[in-house]
Amino acid sequence: MVLKIFFPQCCNRADSGLLVGRWISSQDSAVVLAVIHYPFIPGHVKQYIQQVSMQAKSGVELSVLGSWSLPKDGQEGMESFLRDLSTIFPQERWLQINREVGKMGFTCQVLQRDQSKTLILDIHWLYTVALELSDGLPPQNYKSSLTCPSSPLIQMFQTVANSQPLFFLDRYDDGPLKSTHWQTEGREASIIVELLKQACIPLCMLIGWLLSIWTWICNIRIFSLYPLRFLSSKLSTCVQLSYRTEYMRLLSSPKPAAGHTQFMRKANIVVSFLVDVALGMLLIWWLYRDNHITMLANTLVPAADHVAKELDELLQWLMGAPAGLKMNRALDQVLGRFFLYHIHLWISYIHLMSPFIEGILWYGGLSACLGLTFALSLLSDMVALLTFHIYCFYVYGARLYCLKIYGLSSLWRLFRGKKWNVLRQRVDSCSYDMDQLFIGTLLFTVLLFLLPTTALYYLVFTLLRLLVVLFQGVLHLSVDFINSFPLFAMSLRITRPYRLAEGVKFRVLCEEPGTALHLLMEINPLKCSAVVQTYRTPTYSCYPKDSWAALVKKLFVGELIYPWRHKTTKTD
Amino acid sequence: MEDEAFTDINGKSISLDCQSHSSLCSEFIVSVPKVSIGKVMVYTCCVWLLAYAVFFFTENTAVLSSAIFITLVGMMLHIHFVKVDHESLLVIGSLGIQVSSSYASGRETTTFIEMSKIKDIVINEAIYMHQIIYYLCVLLKEPSDPNAVSSVVPLFQSSKPRLNCLVKVYKSCQEIISKC
Numbered sequence: 001m002v003l004k005i006f007f008p009q010c011c012n013r014a015d016s017g018l019l020v021g022r023w024i025s026s027q028d029s030a031v032v033l034a035v036i037h038y039p040f041i042p043g044h045v046k047q048y049i050q051q052v053s054m055q056a057k058s059g060v061e062l063s064v065l066g067s068w069s070l071p072k073d074g075q076e077g078m079e080s081f082l083r084d085l086s087t088i089f090p091q092e093r094w095l096q097i098n099r100e101v102g103k104m105g106f107t108c109q110v111l112q113r114d115q116s117k118t119l120i121l122d123i124h125w126l127y128t129v130a131l132e133l134s135d136g137l138p139p140q141n142y143k144s145s146l147t148c149p150s151s152p153l154i155q156m157f158q159t160v161a162n163s164q165p166l167f168f169l170d171r172y173d174d175g176p177l178k179s180t181h182w183q184t185e186g187r188e189a190s191i192i193v194e195l196l197k198q199a200c201i202p203l204c205m206l207i208g209w210l211l212s213i214w215t216w217i218c219n220i221r222i223f224s225l226y227p228l229r230f231l232s233s234k235l236s237t238c239v240q241l242s243y244r245t246e247y248m249r250l251l252s253s254p255k256p257a258a259g260h261t262q263f264m265r266k267a268n269i270v271v272s273f274l275v276d277v278a279l280g281m282l283l284i285w286w287l288y289r290d291n292h293i294t295m296l297a298n299t300l301v302p303a304a305d306h307v308a309k310e311l312d313e314l315l316q317w318l319m320g321a322p323a324g325l326k327m328n329r330a331l332d333q334v335l336g337r338f339f340l341y342h343i344h345l346w347i348s349y350i351h352l353m354s355p356f357i358e359g360i361l362w363y364g365g366l367s368a369c370l371g372l373t374f375a376l377s378l379l380s381d382m383v384a385l386l387t388f389h390i391y392c393f394y395v396y397g398a399r400l401y402c403l404k405i406y407g408l409s410s411l412w413r414l415f416r417g418k419k420w421n422v423l424r425q426r427v428d429s430c431s432y433d434m435d436q437l438f439i440g441t442l443l444f445t446v447l448l449f450l451l452p453t454t455a456l457y458y459l460v461f462t463l464l465r466l467l468v469v470l471f472q473g474v475l476h477l478s479v480d481f482i483n484s485f486p487l488f489a490m491s492l493r494i495t496r497p498y499r500l501a502e503g504v505k506f507r508v509l510c511e512e513p514g515t516a517l518h519l520l521m522e523i524n525p526l527k528c529s530a531v532v533q534t535y536r537t538p539t540y541s542c543y544p545k546d547s548w549a550a551l552v553k554k555l556f557v558g559e560l561i562y563p564w565r566h567k568t569t570k571t572d
Numbered sequence: 573m574e575d576e577a578f579t580d581i582n583g584k585s586i587s588l589d590c591q592s593h594s595s596l597c598s599e600f601i602v603s604v605p606k607v608s609i610g611k612v613m614v615y616t617c618c619v620w621l622l623a624y625a626v627f628f629f630t631e632n633t634a635v636l637s638s639a640i641f642i643t644l645v646g647m648m649l650h651i652h653f654v655k656v657d658h659e660s661l662l663v664i665g666s667l668g669i670q671v672s673s674s675y676a677s678g679r680e681t682t683t684f685i686e687m688s689k690i691k692d693i694v695i696n697e698a699i700y701m702h703q704i705i706y707y708l709c710v711l712l713k714e715p716s717d718p719n720a721v722s723s724v725v726p727l728f729q730s731s732k733p734r735l736n737c738l739v740k741v742y743k744s745c746q747e748i749i750s751k752c
Contacts, residue, residue, distance in 0.1 A: 002596065002666045151686050152667075505682040506662060506670055508593050517594045519664065524682055 004029035005095065006156050009520075011035045012099075014180040015072070016082065018045060019065040019095060020166070022159050029152050030095065031159045033166055034181035035068050038081075042088045044176050048169075055165035062163060066095025107516075153504060201254060208252040214245060236377040236476065237367075243483070243539065244371075247273075264489055264535050271488040272537070276371035279482075283368045283375055293365065297358035301350065304386065308347045315339055318456060327453045335457055339393055346389040373479045380475040387468045394465035395560065401458035402558030404447055411444035462555065486535035490528070497525035578737040580604075581705050588737050596665035596748060600741045602731045603658040607651065607676060619643050651676040656730035661741065665748045669693075669710060671727055685725065688715050693745045695738050696724075706735045708742060 006029065017037040023030050036045060045064065053062045067082035086094040098107045167181055232238040247269045257263035287293060319336035321327065364382070368375035384391075413419060414437070419430035432440070493500050501523045509518035526534070554561050580586050584605060592598040623639030655676040662670040669690060672682040691713040695706055710725045728738075 004667065151688055153686070503684050505672070505684055506664065506667075508597065508599065508662070517597055519597075524684065527681070 002028065004152060005097075006031045006521075007097075008032060008182050010182045011068070011180055014068065014070065016069040017067070017179075018085070018089075019068050019097070020049060020062060020179070021065045022060060022062055022163075023065065023093070024152060024155050024159070029156070030065055031156050032065060033062070033160065033163055034179045036177055036179045040177055042085070046089075048177055052163075052165045056163050060159055060162045062166065064089045066093075066097065069096075069098045070101065072101070204252050204254045207248055208254075211245065211248055211252055218245075235381050236479070237374060237381050240373055240377045240479065244273075247537075264486070265537060267488040268486045268535060268537055271491075272483060272485065273371070275487060276373055276482055277369070279372035280368040280370065280375060283372060284365060287365045287368070293361050294358060297361050300357055300361075301354045304350045305347065308343050308350075311343050312340065314460065315343075318460065322456065325452060325456065327456070328450055331450055331453050335453070338396075339457075342389055342392065350386075371482075373482050376475050376479050380472050380479075383468065383472060383475075390461070390464050390468055393461045397454075397458040397461040398558050398560050401454050404451060404454050405558050408444065408447050408451065411440050411447065414440040415444055458558065480539055484537045484539045486532060486537065489531050489535035493526060493528060493531045498523040500526045500531060502526045502530065578733055580732045581703070581734060582732070586731055586733055586737070588733070588740065590740070590744060592744070596751070597663065598744055598748060599660060599662045600744070601658050601660040602728055602733055602737070604656055604731045606657070607655055612647070616643055648677075652679060659728050659731050661727055661745075663745050663748050665751055671710075671725070673730060683725075685710060685712065689713060690749070691718075691721060693742065693749060695735070695742055696726075705732070706738055707732070708738045 011032065011034075014035045015037045017035045017040070019032050020034045020036055021030060021032040049062055049064065053060070056062065067085055069082055082096070169175060169177060169179055172178075251266060251269060257266055315336050318327075319332050364378050365375070367378055410420065413427065414432060417429060417432065418427050420426075421428040489500065503524045504521050505524040507520045507522070509520050551561065578586050578588050586605070587603045589601040589603070590598065591601075619639055619642070623635055627633070627635045652675060657674050657676045659671075659673040662672075664670070666687055668684055668686040670682060670684045672680055674680045689712050691711040693708065693710050696709050698705055698707060707729075708727045710727065711721045712723045712725060713720060714722045
């Protein structure tokens with residue numbers, strides 16, 4: 001018959017008196033919540049406990065558990081007095097815990113009950129942790145060892161969380177009763193948090209009002225025309241804007257957070273937003289001093305020119321005998337001239353825009369005051385616009401190559417006397433006519449000998465396109481990182497690890513023969529990787545759509561690749 | 573406290589320390605031999621000789637400083653995340669089991685499993701490449717379905733003691749668990 005007693009560490013040095021708490025008889029355990037000191041009048045104590053029990057949440061029945069004695073000098077009669085108290089407070093079981101000054105262990109006895117062994121668990125717990133663990137923490141996608149609702153530990157934390165009214169009185173009050181409990185030495189709080197709590201409501205109202213104006217602007221009819229809608233779903237700046245609006249909407253509701261997860265998510269959003277804006281301000285400060293904008297604008301047009309010149313040289317090289325390969329002269333010239341003309345068009349377009357570039361950069365840089373993520377998305381969009389010609393070349397090259405490959409594979413089947421059966425989705429044998437075979441073989445030969453030229457152009461432009469996609473991908477990844485990283489949760493984990501609990505851990509305190517077994521129970525904080533996984537803000541994360549094998553296969557066949565995919569629906 | 577000559581599955585010697593705090597609670601600590609200074613010196617010398625060879629060809633001092641940096645960072649990461657110093661199992665009757673492993677840098681990771689979720693502690697066999705090894709594990713159950721095993725938690729994964737050591741731990745654990 002094992003009896004477990006949860007004893008708060010703060011009462012280790014409390015003066016002698018009565019133990020107040022709750023019996024969890026289904027698990028044979030007792031939770032000690034406070035010690036009421038001698039001298040007291042038993043009638044007052046009974047009245048107080050009844051009052052507190054009525055006020056406590058969800059009807060937690062508190063009662064006097066027993067007596068605690070830590071004899072100091074001049075209190076010799078204490079022992080017998082405390083023993084006689086068991087007659088005044090009628091209980092099934094009466095706990096008597098004694099401690100000598102200088103010895104670590106407690107001796108405890110339980111009267112009116114056969115006991116064979118007693119375990120005493122000495123714990124050090126804090127209110128916020130108790131709340132989270134009693135709420136059935138952890139969040140759904142994380143497993144912990146304390147999820148069983150009928151476990152003695154969960155019950156213990158629930159008792160502490162629900163017995164708030166007991167902690168209003170402590171030994172520094174001037175009432176008839178003086179008690180010691182875990183809030184006697186003061187709760188952990190901070191001025192900043194209290195001020196923030198007061199400033200919450202007007203801030204929420206302000207954000208809500210700003211949001212309503214913004215949503216009204218966005219819902220103007222002209223913006224829902226088809227081309228604009230399509231454009232806005234492709235431009236990452238618009239995507240980022242909509243994402244930000246969504247989360248501001250979440251923040252602007254005046255109701256307090258419903259549970260621990262909601263609170264952490266809101267806090268993470270606020271902190272990410274503040275860090276984002278701070279980084280953006282830093283960027284603006286760097287950008288707008290010492291004429292950096294003019295310098296950037298002045299290097300942009302020559303850089304574009306340089307890229308165009310390099311592409312020119314590349315195409316001239318391809319039109320000759322690249323790497324010693326012999327190209328088909330006619331096709332080579334056609335493709336080469338076609339692409340050269342494109343580059344010429346693009347360069348004229350850039351030169352047309354060059355007087356406006358500085359202005360665009362200046363106003364674009366202002367967008368960084370909304371946050372670094374906006375500046376990065378704007379950069380990604382600008383890169384996409386400026387390298388549009390590379391994208392066009394890639395599409396032309398890929399389409400040509402794809403057509404050629406399909407033609408080749410179909411004619412190769414004809415060459416062998418087979419055919420693709422669309423109905424059965426398989427290759428069947430087929431008897432062709434003489435002229436079909438003749439023309440088919442001819443076309444096959446033509447396509448085959450033209451293959452190296454097309455393949456080379458396709459290779460070159462695919463590599464260029466992949467380079468651009470890689471750069472854009474890096475930008476998107478960093479935007480996603482800033483958006484979704486739970487900075488608040490991580491800093492909470494580093495500075496106050498007991499607030500994010502994964503479970504509990506035990507340590508054997510001391511064993512003196514004859515006394516009960518003492519264990520120290522501490523909060524086991526979440527691992528840092530678990531913190532990131534649990535509290536990550538879900539975003540429109542862009543991640544690779546295909547695996548590497550599928551990507552390589554697509555490249556080989558000539559299908560157009562869109563390697564990054566935006567998740568359109570957020571999953572919670 | 574007993575300290576016989578146990579070995580792990582690769583033949584390196586480990587030590588087992590059983591402490592019985594009461595009839596309901598006992599703790600088993602398996603300690604692995606510490607990082608040997610000879611190995612550290614061999615690795616460091618290899619890396620630095622390689623860096624010096626590269627420096628000889630490229631005449632770039634950044635190679636040397638990066639080699640020093642890499643060695644230091646690698647050693648720190650190794651003792652903080654990889655090298656386990658000792659693993660312990662604390663069995664508290666009627667409360668639960670606590671498994672913890674402590675690394676060479678002092679970091680400790682702990683998991684506590686409640687008694688209501690524990691079905692049993694058993695010694696299991698596993699086929700690992702060309703060997704058959706024994707390992708001690710905790711069988712977990714869902715409280716709603718006491719007959720099904722929901723998951724298996726292996727113990728002493730870094731120290732991997734042999735059967736004689738496991739049998740000792742198993743016997744003491746079963747004494748405590750069968751009592752409650």
